[in-house]
Amino acid sequence: xxxxxxxxxxxxxxxxxxxxxxxxxxxxxxxxxxxxxxxxxxxxxxxxxxxxxxxxxxxxxxxxxxxxxxxxxxxxxxxxxxxxxxxxxxxxxxxxxxxxxxxxxxxxxxxxxxxxxxxxxxxxxxxxxxxxxxxxxxxxxxxxxxxxxxxxxxxxxxxxxxxxxxxxxxxxxxxxxxxxxxxxxxxxxxxxxxxxxxxxxxxxxxxxxxxxxxxxxxxxxxxxxxxxxxxxxxxxxxxxxxxxxxxxxxxxxxxxxxxxxxxxxxxxxxxxxxxxxxxxxxxxxxxxxxxxxxxxxxxxxxxxxxxxxxxxxxxxxxxxxxxxxxxxxxxxxxxxxxx
Ligand SMILES: Cc1cc2nc3c(=O)[nH]c(=O)nc-3n(C[C@H](O)[C@H](O)[C@H](O)COP(=O)(O)O)c2cc1C
Numbered sequence: 352x353x354x355x356x357x358x359x360x361x362x363x364x365x366x367x368x369x370x371x372x373x374x375x376x377x378x379x380x381x382x383x384x385x386x387x388x389x390x391x392x393x394x395x396x397x398x399x400x401x402x403x404x405x406x407x408x409x410x411x412x413x414x415x416x417x418x419x420x421x422x423x424x425x426x427x428x429x430x431x432x433x434x435x436x437x438x439x440x441x442x443x444x445x446x447x448x449x450x451x452x453x454x455x456x457x458x459x460x461x462x463x464x465x466x467x468x469x470x471x472x473x474x475x476x477x478x479x480x481x482x483x484x485x486x487x488x489x490x491x492x493x494x495x496x497x498x499x500x501x502x503x504x505x506x507x508x509x510x511x512x513x514x515x516x517x518x519x520x521x522x523x524x525x526x527x528x529x530x531x532x533x534x535x536x537x538x539x540x541x542x543x544x545x546x547x548x549x550x551x552x553x554x555x556x557x558x559x560x561x562x563x564x565x566x567x568x569x570x571x572x573x574x575x576x577x578x579x580x581x582x583x584x585x586x587x588x589x590x591x592x593x594x595x596x597x598x599x600x601x602x603x604x605x606x607x608x609x610x611x612x613x614x615x616x617x618x619x620x621x622x623x624x625x626x627x628x629x630x631x632x633x634x635x636x637x638x639x640x641x642x643x644x645x646x647x648x649x650x651x652x653x654x655x656x657x658x659x660x661x662x663x664x665x666x667x668x669x670x671x672x673x674x675x676x677x678x679x680x681x682x683x684x685x686x687x688x689x690x
Pocket of ligand 1: 385388390391424482486487641
């Protein structure tokens with residue numbers, strides 16, 4: 352059993368599970384850990400006792416420069432929570448979910464009581480998609496999604512009060528690309544931003560279990576090894592902006608997820624919607640990646656809100672077909688399980 356909790360979650364989801372009890376629930380956390388998170392920080396801590404699962408935000412892993420108030424951290428945790436709930440849905444057991452169960456502890460994001468309440472809706476296709484989903488930062492090809500798939504993504508997000516705005520019209524897309532490029536330049540001008548990014552960049556075949564490997568960020572050959580140094584040392588804003596322009600303009604589908612408020616509950620809901628959206632896209636054969644910079648730079652975020660006529664843009668996503676990429680690094684369950 353302990354061996355199972357020490358495995359890379361991508362291997363753990365292929366292994367047989369313990370029959371019942373907390374041991375089974377702990378093993379099922381492997382699916383939660385496959386969730387995306389900002390810079391692959393995996394900013395969550397889980398505990399399980401007597402069928403009660405608690406999720407806490409781990410602020411020690413916060414990106415204090417690009418995410419100073421923990422908005423994206425909470426989104427990542429919401430996504431991880433949704434992964435777990437979808438996996439529990441396959442068990443057919445009752446679950447009761449309380450978000451922010453302790454008014455005195457805002458880091459306590461959720462409590463899931465297993466065996467109480469009605470089963471979570473079953474979506475086998477989405478659970479299968481967890482093993483295949485990647486943030487694939489390559490160029491995308493293909494036609495825009497068929498209407499039914501777009502509608503499925505819209506409805507998945509709406510369940511959580513999150514709106515999906517498709518950026519298809521040419522002028523709107525151009526304006527979004529300009530905002531992405533301006534945000535790239537502004538972020539990369541900041542030495543603190545570059546240091547933080549470099550801190551989470553890893554060489555290919557890194558032995559660490561967090562952060563982003565250079566090859567997954569699109570660096571090849573020698574560049575993959577010197578990339579953190581380059582990012583740390585030089586303002587590469589123009590190069591980043593040009594690359595993001597090309598990737599965004601070439602993507603068959605671009606969508607912005609937004610909410611009516613921007614409190615912690617809305618951010619957790621955005622994370623749950625994000626999981627549903629990117630897993631539904633993956634189940635439909637589409638990779639996803641992020642162009643989130645305009646949501647991270649406050650002046651750009653206000654412009655993006657005005658451009659789309661939405662209150663609080665939370666995430667900018669692109670979707671399409673692409674060459675596959677390998678899975679990103681992950682902590683084993685044992686690492687994120689508090690006693
Ligand atoms: C809230 C949030 C924001 C993210 N922002 C970006 C981003 O701006 N650019 C990017 O390339 N990836 C972004 N990501 C993707 C993460 O880097 C990715 O999930 C992580 O490296 C793990 O890789 P995986 O998604 O392939 O498992 C974001 C993920 C989350 C949850």
